[in-house]
Amino acid sequence: MPPDRLTYNQMVVDEVSDADLDRLFQAFADTTRRDIVSRLLRNEHSVSSLAAHYSMSFAAVQKHVAILERASVVSKEKRGREQIVRIHLVGIERARALLAEYETIWRRRVDRIADILAEDQGEPS
Amino acid sequence: MSVISTTQNPDRLNFTIVAEFDATVDRVWQIWADPRQLERWWGPPTWPATFDTHEFVEGGKALYYMTGPDGEKARGWWRITSLDAPSSLSFDDGFADDDWNPIDNLGVTKTAVTLEDVDGRTRMTTVATFVSAEQMNTLIEMGMEEGMSLAMGQIDAVLAG
Secondary structure, three states: OOOOHHHHHHHHOOOOOHHHHHHHHHHHOOHHHHHHHHHHHHOOEEHHHHHOOOOOOHHHHHHHHHHHHHOOOEEEEEEOOEEEEEEOHHHHHHHHHHHHHHHHHHHHHHHHHHHHHHHHOOOOO | OOEEEEEEEHHHOEEEEEEEEOOOHHHHHHHHHOHHHHOOOOOOOOOOEEEEEEOOOOOOEEEEEEEOOOOOEEEEEEEEEEEEOOOEEEEEEEEEOOOOOEOHHHOEEEEEEEEEEEOOEEEEEEEEEEOOHHHHHHHHHHHHHHHHHHHHHHHHHHHHO
């Protein structure tokens, strides 16, 4: 394991703790929760209107929403007798920042592949 | 530049990178199929990869380690979930302990690679999907090591590519 992980995490992920990341990944690890997120990216919903889209119980949908809420992917607000759920953008932005870092790794891999292939044509890499 | 486009899907924790190379599909397939070529680009220069096992068939496994600047080794495994030479390849990629046992709680990255001919060049589309935060962090740390070395003098090579 590289020794400088803490330094690195603070630098790039803006002091997001590993526990935060684990909650984030857990949040997106489930098909229903990803579907809920994609609905909420378009519009806010009440928990009951979300539940109407799925064949599972209201309580099960509420549980999925709670997992998303713990990961800071969504926020929930009581409005009258309804609980309104909406996307909490910071959660998505965190995921985006991490993907951007990983993308850099792949860009460099692509550069190295291009260098290897260039050798075939007698060009110095 | 070889990279044509990249697309991030944060709500699915995956991204797509599309690159084009001045080489035939068969030639680009070789950089995946031949472990000696694969280890020249899979790991960053500061964490070079060595593939001990490379069973390049559907259901096959690969075992590799990456050697860090202080000689430390990070071991990894692939399981090839589909393979259709020379045009497509999917594999799961995870970390392993010193006896090559998968470290399950570090999770898995799923990678799907497609090669296609575009007017004599080869377009390579790679989709990487993460399943765990630990996995992503560790990979990114290794990439950061590379970032340091690039900053210290390899920028020219990248620009020339």
